[in-house]
Amino acid sequence: MTTIRLENLVKRFGDFTALKTMDLEIRDGEFMALLGPSGCGKSTTMNMIAGMEDPSGGRILFDGRDMNGVPMGKRGVGFVFQNYAIFTHMTVRQNLAYGPKMRGMSRSEIDRRVKNIADFLQLTPLLDQKSAKLSVNILQRLAIGRSAIVEPAIFLLDEPLSNVDAAFRAVMRTELKHLQKQFKQTMVYVTHDQLEAMTMADRIAVMDHGVLQQVGTPLEVYNNPANIFVAKFIGAPGMNLIAGELAETDRGLAVDLGSWGVSPPLSDDLAAAARAAGSRAVQYGFRPEEATLGSERKGLRARVTFVERIGARTIVHAESGQAVKVVTENDVGFSIGDVVSIVPTPAAVRLFDAASTAAIRGG
Amino acid sequence: MSATETLPGAAAAAPRTIPPVDRESRRLGFRLTLPTQLLVLFIAGFPLLMQLYISLTDWSPLDGVGWWKAWESWNSFANYTDLLEDRRWWGALWRTFIIMLVCVPAEFLLALGLATLFMDDFPGKRIFYSILLMPMMVVPAVAGYMFFMLFQSGGPFNGILSALTGMDIRIAWLSDPTLALVAVMIADIWQWTPLMFLILLAGLVGVPEDQLKAATLLGANWRQRFFTIMLPRIKTIMVIALAIRVIEIFKIFDTLYIMTGGGPGVATETISVYIYKVTTQDLIWGYVAAIALVILIALSVLAVFAMKRMEAAKNGGRA
Numbered sequence: 172m173t174t175i176r177l178e179n180l181v182k183r184f185g186d187f188t189a190l191k192t193m194d195l196e197i198r199d200g201e202f203m204a205l206l207g208p209s210g211c212g213k214s215t216t217m218n219m220i221a222g223m224e225d226p227s228g229g230r231i232l233f234d235g236r237d238m239n240g241v242p243m244g245k246r247g248v249g250f251v252f253q254n255y256a257i258f259t260h261m262t263v264r265q266n267l268a269y270g271p272k273m274r275g276m277s278r279s280e281i282d283r284r285v286k287n288i289a290d291f292l293q294l295t296p297l298l299d300q301k302s303a304k305l306s307v308n309i310l311q312r313l314a315i316g317r318s319a320i321v322e323p324a325i326f327l328l329d330e331p332l333s334n335v336d337a338a339f340r341a342v343m344r345t346e347l348k349h350l351q352k353q354f355k356q357t358m359v360y361v362t363h364d365q366l367e368a369m370t371m372a373d374r375i376a377v378m379d380h381g382v383l384q385q386v387g388t389p390l391e392v393y394n395n396p397a398n399i400f401v402a403k404f405i406g407a408p409g410m411n412l413i414a415g416e417l418a419e420t421d422r423g424l425a426v427d428l429g430s431w432g433v434s435p436p437l438s439d440d441l442a443a444a445a446r447a448a449g450s451r452a453v454q455y456g457f458r459p460e461e462a463t464l465g466s467e468r469k470g471l472r473a474r475v476t477f478v479e480r481i482g483a484r485t486i487v488h489a490e491s492g493q494a495v496k497v498v499t500e501n502d503v504g505f506s507i508g509d510v511v512s513i514v515p516t517p518a519a520v521r522l523f524d525a526a527s528t529a530a531i532r533g534g
Numbered sequence: 535m536s537a538t539e540t541l542p543g544a545a546a547a548a549p550r551t552i553p554p555v556d557r558e559s560r561r562l563g564f565r566l567t568l569p570t571q572l573l574v575l576f577i578a579g580f581p582l583l584m585q586l587y588i589s590l591t592d593w594s595p596l597d598g599v600g601w602w603k604a605w606e607s608w609n610s611f612a613n614y615t616d617l618l619e620d621r622r623w624w625g626a627l628w629r630t631f632i633i634m635l636v637c638v639p640a641e642f643l644l645a646l647g648l649a650t651l652f653m654d655d656f657p658g659k660r661i662f663y664s665i666l667l668m669p670m671m672v673v674p675a676v677a678g679y680m681f682f683m684l685f686q687s688g689g690p691f692n693g694i695l696s697a698l699t700g701m702d703i704r705i706a707w708l709s710d711p712t713l714a715l716v717a718v719m720i721a722d723i724w725q726w727t728p729l730m731f732l733i734l735l736a737g738l739v740g741v742p743e744d745q746l747k748a749a750t751l752l753g754a755n756w757r758q759r760f761f762t763i764m765l766p767r768i769k770t771i772m773v774i775a776l777a778i779r780v781i782e783i784f785k786i787f788d789t790l791y792i793m794t795g796g797g798p799g800v801a802t803e804t805i806s807v808y809i810y811k812v813t814t815q816d817l818i819w820g821y822v823a824a825i826a827l828v829i830l831i832a833l834s835v836l837a838v839f840a841m842k843r844m845e846a847a848k849n850g851g852r853a
Contacts, residue, residue: 223747243751250751256744260766269762270752321752 173247173324173357174199175220179229182215182381189215190381192229197359202351204360204372208404212381213361217327220359221248233324249318249356251328255310257317259303263294266302266313270321284320291353292316307335308343315350326351326358332367344370365405369393377401395521399528402456402521408486411462411495412454413471414525417445426455426522430491431471438517444531445522452525459486459498461519464505470514471495475505489513589613589823596817604820613824623825625800626808629715633804634783637722641779642772644723645730649738650760652731670728678792681721682708685793708794711801718790718802725789726782730775737771738764770844777840781833805829 175197182190190212197203205213218224220231222243231238238246258266267288271281289295292312297305302313311331318326331347332340348371351358362368368375369389377384377392377400385397396402402410415428423436424445434455437445445453463470464487473489480502487497489511497513505511522531584601590611593604617623648666652659669677684691685707695703707717741764749759765772787806790796796803796811803811805825813822 221751243747244753244755248751250748252744252748254744256742256748258745258748258763269749269754273749273752273754273758273762317748317752 173233174235175325175357175359176232176235177216177220177229178232180216180219180226180231181228182212182219182224183227188381190219193383195376195383195386197357200355200357202348202358202360202371202373204362204368204375205378206362206365206368206375206404207378207384208363210380211378213363213378214329215381216378217329217359217361220325221250221327222246247322247324249315249321249323249326251311251314251318251326251331253330253333255314255331257302257305257310257313259301261302262299263302263305263313264289264298266317267294267298267320269317274321288316288320292350307339308346311343311347312350315347319354319356324357326354326356328358328360330362332362332364340367347371365407369405377404379404395530395532397530399454399456399523402523402530406458408459408496408498410456410458410521411497412456412523413493413495415453415455417451417453426453428455428471431473434471434520435469435514435517437520437522441520441522441531448524448531450524450526453531454523454525454528456521456523457515457519459496461516462497463514463516464497464499464503465512465514466510467512470512472510472512475507475509475511477507478503478505487511585823585827588820589827591820592818593820594817595819607820609820613821614828616821617824617828622800622803622808623805626803626805629802630784630786630804630806632715633719633722633786634780636719637726637783638776638779640719640723641727641730642776644727645734645775648727648731649735650764652735653738666731667728669725670732672725674725674788675792677721677725678789681717681724681789682793685717709798711798714794714798714802718793721789721793722783722786726779730779733771733775733778734768737768741767773840773843777837780836784829784833 175195177193177195180190180193180195181188193212193216205216207213215224219226220238222238222241226239233246258269261269264285267285268281271284276284285298286295289298292315294309294312294316297309302310305313314331315326328347332343335343344367351371360368360372372389374386374388375392376386379400385392385401387395392401393405396405396410399412402412413428413431415426415431415434418425418427418433420433420436423439424442425436426434428434436442471491473491473495475487476490476494477488479486479488483500485499485502487499487503487505489495489497495513523529524531588601588604590608590613591604592607592609592612593599593601597607599606652663672680683689686692687704687706691707692703692705695705705713707713745763745767746759749763754762785806786804787810790802790804791807791810794802796807809822809825812818812825
């Protein structure tokens with residue numbers, strides 16, 4: 172149960188800057204996901220929290236205590252590795268008892284703790300098995316149990332589901348979230364899979380190229396992306412973005428999208444914000460799920476290039492210079508080559524400054 | 535780290551039934567490799583049978599008859615019973631064991647220490663690595679001549695001891711029965727620690743880094759990591775390294791023969807040197823065949839034992 176604060180954290184490897192001044196507070200008992208594509212600095216951040224790497228600048232504080240110079244064995248950090256790093260030459264019991272044993276706890280204390288944690292994680296029947304031949308979900312439980320038995324202040328999980336096949340991942344996600352709720356521990360979870368982050372995390376920190384892009388609850392990040400990167404990265408498929416210029420029409424401020432036509436007028440809040448921002452070149456954004464398709468001539472005009480029918484929903488790919496996707500719940504009667512009209516839900520339209528890529532927000 | 539190492543449960547055992555097509559292709563494979571198999575059998579099997587045959591006779595090349603006529607001097611198992619009472623043989627065997635009991639542990643501990651040091655980075659690591667491996671590359675006969683010169687009473691070894699102690703030390707290393715044995719051991723340790731080092735280092739480098747980090751995060755200090763993670767995980771490799779060296783010590787010859795010729799007297803006479811002398815000086819080849827066969831069987835038993843240990847370690851816990 173610990174609050175983690177990162178203050179102006181920087182990490183450089185020679186000339187390469189892996190992390191550029193990161194500030195982040197991870198609250199007590201929170202499940203925080205560090206999300207980003209590979210090479211975004213999320214693993215580096217986690218390794219610095221664990222003490223495997225020293226920061227090039229800035230501080231890491233656990234409950235206000237500066238962790239600089241504290242060796243990783245003394246930080247009270249539980250770490251679940253990508254491949255679980257189970258000691259395969261030992262039995263399940265020896266794995267669980269490893270931490271307490273190394274810390275010189277008494278025989279009876281070790282037995283008591285192993286018994287408790289094994290009961291809790293339903294590992295009791297497996298205690299005397301060699302850990303080399305266990306299945307993946309048991310390995311995950313064992314990895315968590317082995318860290319949890321020494322009662323760490325925080326838990327760090329480094330993409331623990333990336334080696335698991337897709338079908339099993341859903342099971343493992345549920346189990347992991349369930350365990351976190353029971354442990355009530357501060358957890359930091361590194362992943363490049365937005366689905367994992369969205370489903371499990373209390374808050375998500377989206378990172379790219381060593382820069383923290385946005386921190387917020389999964390829905391905040393999904394609904395109000397702070398910039399173009401987050402808008403594209405979150406969501407499957409990501410947000411549609413069309414380059415355009417602000418234009419005054421007789422029904423209010425709208426965006427001239429070139430060959431797409433002119434967008435429906437912006438909501439009052441967004442129009443006010445766009446006027447205040449002053450820049451004319453913008454990216455017009457809307458979620459594929461937040462638009463309707465029709466054939467009448469009142470929305471954005473585009474030509475259908477592909478129709479993906481997944482069963483529960485249909486993804487229509489349309490193009491007019493730039494490509495756009497629209498997700499509908501029902502099958503649609505369009506086929507390749509048809510001209511369609513796309514009408515984004517007014518409240519779901521987002522604008523981004525074309526130059527700075529930052530979101531233009533109303534209110 | 536491979537996926538199978540990481541996720542052992544994922545690899546399910548395949549059912550062991552052989553479909554007919556497979557059996558057919560197996561038969562073809564057997565026919566195709568038959569000539570080679572016969573050749574190997576001839577190379578390995580024929581000399582062995584010949585050796586067994588001669589070992590049951592008193593045949594010597596001085597007899598003037600071909601070895602296939604050795605039955606003329608058939609003596610049943612007299613060579614083997616003679617061996618039991620041959621004091622020079624038992625002495626040679628004993629000395630070989632002494633050399634083994636000193637050299638193999640010394641080489642092992644030195645190599646393990648060095649390999650552990652080489653796990654970390656330090657300036658000049660690559661240069662030291664090359665220097666360390668050099669003794670292994672030296673032709674054993676050349677190494678023998680080097681040490682022969684180093685251990686002369688007016689040689690560099692005594693020179694260094696003199697410089698260190700400030701006294702004029704003139705120890706006759708190679709003509710003192712005990713010191714000659716020590717000198718031979720020093721030469722063997724010098725030449726073969728690198729091999730052990732190389733094998734153990736390969737093993738240590740293969741220990742997954744994540745496991746060491748996990749152990750550190752769980753509070754293990756360096757010593758605990760070494761004994762609970764690193765050593766158990768290189769168990770198999772340790773057995774291989776030890777087995778190789780034990781078997782090679784049984785065959786120790788070139789270096790030793792050039793340094794001392796087995797002397798003074800028989801003070802450094804090992805079984806290889808003994809066999810060599812019986813072969814070239816006494817010329818009783820029936821007896822030689824018997825000795826060699828006994829050693830072959832002993833070493834085979836040792837090799838099988840080592841392989842069993844390796845199998846067990848592999849099945850037990852991917853050591």
